[in-house]
Amino acid sequence: MDFGPHLFLACLEGAITAAVISLTAVGLSLVFGIMRVVNVAHGEFFMLGAIVAWWTATSLAGHPAFGFSAALVTAPLVVGLIAIIINRLILVRLNYDPERTIVATIGLLYVIQQTALMTFGPDARPVEPPFNTRIAIPWIGFGDSGFELIWPWGLATTTYKLAVIAAAILIVATVWLVISRTRFGLIMRATQQDGEMATSFGIPVRRVYAIVFAFGAALAALGAVLIVPVQQAHYLMGGDPLLLSFIVVIIGGLGSLPGTIIAAVIIGMSDGIISVFFSPTLAKILATLLVALVLVFRPQGLLGRRRA
């Protein structure tokens, strides 16, 4: 394949990574922004989402679309519920202390991972996509009669992959609307700015925290449901989304939703492209290097504000 079509394919892969990472990163960013909790176990919520999706899809007979649609509901619900329990059992008891919750969620990461290994097992398991029509993509080439449309061999995607990108855009847009336009969004933003004053105006801050933590976990689970027909469910799959989400949140600016989304697109695309042309490891190394540069030259991130 020529370079042009090859690059285009890499961009498509990158767009899918960006789509999934924007969901996990928005969840991580909300939890950090509002609760000041750095949730190191966030990637495990993603992994649990994939496992619940596999479990839902395989326990339902019939057309794959049926099982997949059910997973879109069960995975965020189950994982959100698990998050509420974790919030109650761990975060509340630590009084949301920023440092102690980091240590606790590191522990939680291993607890969830090993529990998944013991129950789900070490194998990667696929979920069938609800639809998966191959779409060949035309390219403009220079032939005998000047410019013409050609169909390079291998330049193709699937309807499902395009749907993943569309779904992620839809979900992120919905989250943004909820935060900027609804009453609950206003409550979240007030809590983020000054929890004590929010309390003084009747906002039950602890309950807001519980909901935000569940919401962040559910977003990660939703991202996993979308990706699992492409990537398969595996008990170690939470690592990459966690790393990339952290990178995205730092580059985008802590607590800035638009920053997070822009950074997700940059990091997702470049991760996809570098992974295709070179190697996934190099992609992660470069992204980590970029974080280091941002931390040195613009510590508040692209769109983050400096805190007083």
Place this chain on the structure above:
Amino acid sequence: MLEASGINAAYGRVQVLFGLSFTVEAGEVHCLMGRNGAGKSTALKTIMGHLPLLSGSIRLDGQEISQVPAHEIPLRGGGLIPQGRRLFSELTVEENLQIGLMARGRSGRQRDDVLDIFPRLRERLSQPAATLSGGEQQMLAVARALCLDPKLLLLDEPTEGLQPSMIEQIQQVILRLRNEGVAILLVEQRVDAVLSIADRISFIENGRMTGTGTVDELRSDRQGFSALLGV
């Protein structure tokens, strides 16, 4: 309206309030005075439930509130204008007012009434609170608390750092609320301001009440007053 008796409160292990007792009646302005670090702000925070009580009792409108979760105190009519304003600075003026209205489910009418008191805020509704001038920010802090329609209003040095015209306006609002029957607990440092609007004055030193009296009593006992002020 408010009866605090024997309140002991601490930040962690450091006790700051020692057996503080005072009352605020409906339609009364009760001023708390005392040096920096005496515990005035802490007393207000304790009433709002932000600090756990070691012992003592706080009754609002006849009901014990010292064991009530902090977010329920505004529901019962306790409103706070904190020291340093503490606006939701990235939210717009309108959104700050909405937060105030939410607490006790007050409607747009309450908002309109409050904006009639502070017409300048009406021109700034869609601006982030952080972009307001200092005086406007204090207006917003007052307006936000008034949106809650409080029965008891706690004000912590509301005129700190304001121009005389603004101080005048804030004082007018306080007197108006008093006439409407709101119980007002005001922390204020400036003696002239206190003498002109307070009904009763109490003095705090090192977290203990050192004296209390009506303005008239204090006027007639200049020496005792000066001693309490520590001047």
